[in-house]
Amino acid sequence: MRWCSRAVTLTIIAIAMNNKEYISDEQTLDNAGIRVTAVRLLVWRQVRHGFSDAFSLADLEAALPTVDRSTLFRTLSTFTEAHLLHEIDDGTGSQKYCVCSARDTHHCEGHVHLTCIRCHRTYCLTDVRIPSVPLPEGWASTETEYVVKGICPACNREK
Numbered sequence: 043m044r045w046c047s048r049a050v051t052l053t054i055i056a057i058a059m060n061n062k063e064y065i066s067d068e069q070t071l072d073n074a075g076i077r078v079t080a081v082r083l084l085v086w087r088q089v090r091h092g093f094s095d096a097f098s099l100a101d102l103e104a105a106l107p108t109v110d111r112s113t114l115f116r117t118l119s120t121f122t123e124a125h126l127l128h129e130i131d132d133g134t135g136s137q138k139y140c141v142c143s144a145r146d147t148h149h150c151e152g153h154v155h156l157t158c159i160r161c162h163r164t165y166c167l168t169d170v171r172i173p174s175v176p177l178p179e180g181w182a183s184t185e186t187e188y189v190v191k192g193i194c195p196a197c198n199r200e201k
């Protein structure tokens with residue numbers, strides 16, 4: 043009997059590990075060590091399911107007009123510190139955020155970003171790592187951003 047229930051438990055764990063998309067929004071926050079509140083859950087649902095590419099604070103404000111800007115900003119900072127999001131400086135002048143890839147939340151830093159110079163949308167190329175750059179003597183790197191600028195297929199069709 044005991045054997046049997048252990049086998050069932052192991053099967054459930056295996057299913058959970060193989061199907062990350064079945065982890066609920068609440069569970070994702072909880073796993074990241076974030077206390078779940080109504081506002082955090084609302085913001086997390088929007089950022090996780092509501093944007094197809096990187097988003098700015100202004101995009102989030104437009105999507106959630108009932109939440110004030112400072113709360114949104116603080117919530118984004120909380121998510122970033124917990125490695126649920128990463129920040130992108132894409133050179134467009136507005137800080138962007140992107141949901142960290144679920145498979146590898148703590149190691150998704152260091153990938154290349156792609157920015158369209160017409161519509162200013164930014165995408166993560168999570169499979170393309172930033173090459174390591176040899177620095178001159180005495181330098182220590184604190185962060186690296188690698189942005190490829192171009193014209194996206196949608197803007198290309200419009201011209």
Ligand SMILES: [Zn+2]
Pocket residue numbers: 125126127128141142143147150151
């Ligand atoms: Zn990330």
Ligand SMILES: [Zn+2]
Pocket residue numbers: 158159160161162163193194195196197198
């Ligand atoms: Zn574009």
Ligand SMILES: [Zn+2]
Pocket residue numbers: 128130140153154155165166167
């Ligand atoms: Zn990214």
